Amino acid sequence: MGKKKVLICATNYGTWGEELQAPWDIIKKAGHELTLATPLGKKPLPLAVSCNPDFLDPVINAKTNPPDVCKRIKELTDGNEWTKAIKFSEAKMKDYDAIVLTGGLGAMIDMANNWNLHKLCLDAIRSNKLVGALCYSVSTLVFLRDPQQDFKSVLYGKRVAAHPASWDFYGPEWDFTYDLYGVTPDNKGTDVHTPGFLWPLEHLVRDAVGPNGVCVANYKANRVNPEVVFDWPFVTGTSVESSIAYGEKIVEVLATL
Numbered sequence: 111m112g113k114k115k116v117l118i119c120a121t122n123y124g125t126w127g128e129e130l131q132a133p134w135d136i137i138k139k140a141g142h143e144l145t146l147a148t149p150l151g152k153k154p155l156p157l158a159v160s161c162n163p164d165f166l167d168p169v170i171n172a173k174t175n176p177p178d179v180c181k182r183i184k185e186l187t188d189g190n191e192w193t194k195a196i197k198f199s200e201a202k203m204k205d206y207d208a209i210v211l212t213g214g215l216g217a218m219i220d221m222a223n224n225w226n227l228h229k230l231c232l233d234a235i236r237s238n239k240l241v242g243a244l245c246y247s248v249s250t251l252v253f254l255r256d257p258q259q260d261f262k263s264v265l266y267g268k269r270v271a272a273h274p275a276s277w278d279f280y281g282p283e284w285d286f287t288y289d290l291y292g293v294t295p296d297n298k299g300t301d302v303h304t305p306g307f308l309w310p311l312e313h314l315v316r317d318a319v320g321p322n323g324v325c326v327a328n329y330k331a332n333r334v335n336p337e338v339v340f341d342w343p344f345v346t347g348t349s350v351e352s353s354i355a356y357g358e359k360i361v362e363v364l365a366t367l
Contacts, residue, residue: 114142114207114364119198119227119247120154123216123300124288127156127183128175128353129244130212134186136357137210142364145206149220149227151197152297155290156183157214160350169277174350187292198226203233207367210360213245213349216288218308219300222249232256235264235343240363244347244356245273246311251344252318263318271339271346272315274329279306 116137120130138144148154159165161184163177186192203209209230211221221227231254234241243251248270255261279286284306290299312327319325328348331337336352338345338359345363347356 114367115145115205116142116364117145117147117201117203117206117209117230118212119147119209119221119230120195120212121214121216121219121221121247122148122150122152122154122297123219123302124157124290125154125160125212125214125216126245126350127160127187127291128179128350129214130154130156131179131183131186132353133210133212133242133244133357133360135182136354137360137364140361140364142361145201146192146195147198147201148195149198149224151195151200153187153192153195153292155292155297155299156187157216158289158291160214161187161291169279184291198224198230201230203230203237203239206239208240208242208360208364209234210242211244211247211250213247215246215286215307216299217245217247218249219302221247223253224250228254232264239343240345240360240367241343242345242356242360244353245349246307248272248315248346249309249311252311252314262320265315265318265323265344266320267323268319268344269324269326269339269341270315270319270344271337271348271352272312272325272327273349274327275310275312276329277349278310280310281306
C-alpha cells in the first residue's frame with residue numbers, strides 16, 4: 111500500500127472531539143500524509159461536552175466519551191498537531207488522493223453549505239477520489255448539488271449512513287450552546303444558541319438519496335456494533351460511536367486505490 115495524501119476537514123464551531131481525533135490518529139498511523147483544513151484556517155476545537163468523560167447524553171441516556179479518548183482529544187487540542195490548519199479556500203483537490211470530513215454540531219453551521227468545501231468535494235467526485243463524511247458533516251454532501259445530474263444531491267441513488275433522528279437533541283425549551291474546549295482570544299468559536307440540533311439529518315438524507323438510494327439510520331449502533339457505509343466514492347458514518355470504524359474504513363479503502 112502506498113502512502114496517500116489525505117485532506118482532513120473539520121469545523122471551527124465545535125467538532126465532536128472523537129469524530130476528528132479517531133480518524134486523524136487512525137489514518138496517520140496507517141502511514142498516510144495528512145493535511146488539516148477548516149473554514150477559517152484556525153485550529154479545530156472540540157465541543158467541551160465531547161471531551162468530558164462524565165457527559166451523559168440525555169437522549170440515549172449513556173456516557174459517550176471514554177476517559178482515554180477524552181485525554182487524547184485534549185492532547186491533540188493542547189499540542190501542535192492541529193495548529194497548522196489551512197483554509198478550505200486554500201486547498202486544491204488535485205493535491206490530494208482523498209477528502210475526509212469530520213463531524214460535530216458545528217459542522218452544520220460552517221461546513222454544510224460552505225462553497226469552498228463543496229468545490230473540494232465535487233472536484234474529488236469528478237476525479238474519482240474517495241470522499242468521507244461522518245455524522246453531521248454528511249450534511250455537506252446532502253446540500254452539495256450536481257449540476258450535471260439535474261441538481262440532485264451528490265448522494266442521490268447512494269447508500270448513506272445518517273445520524274438517527276431519534277438521537278437528535280430536540281424538545282420543548284431546549285437551548286443548545288457550542289461551548290468549546292481550548293478557546294483562545296482569536297479562536298473563540300461561536301456564541302450562537304440553537305433550539306437543539308439545527309436539523310434532523312436522517313430526514314434530509316432520506317430525501318437526498320432519492321427512491322433508489324438507501325438511508326441507513328441505525329439507532330442501535332454502538333461502539334461494539336458501529337455503523338459505517340461504503341458506496342463508492344463515499345464512506346459515511348453514523349455518529350461518535352462509529353468514529354473508529356469510520357477511520358478504519360477510510361484506511362481500508364485507501365489501501366485499494
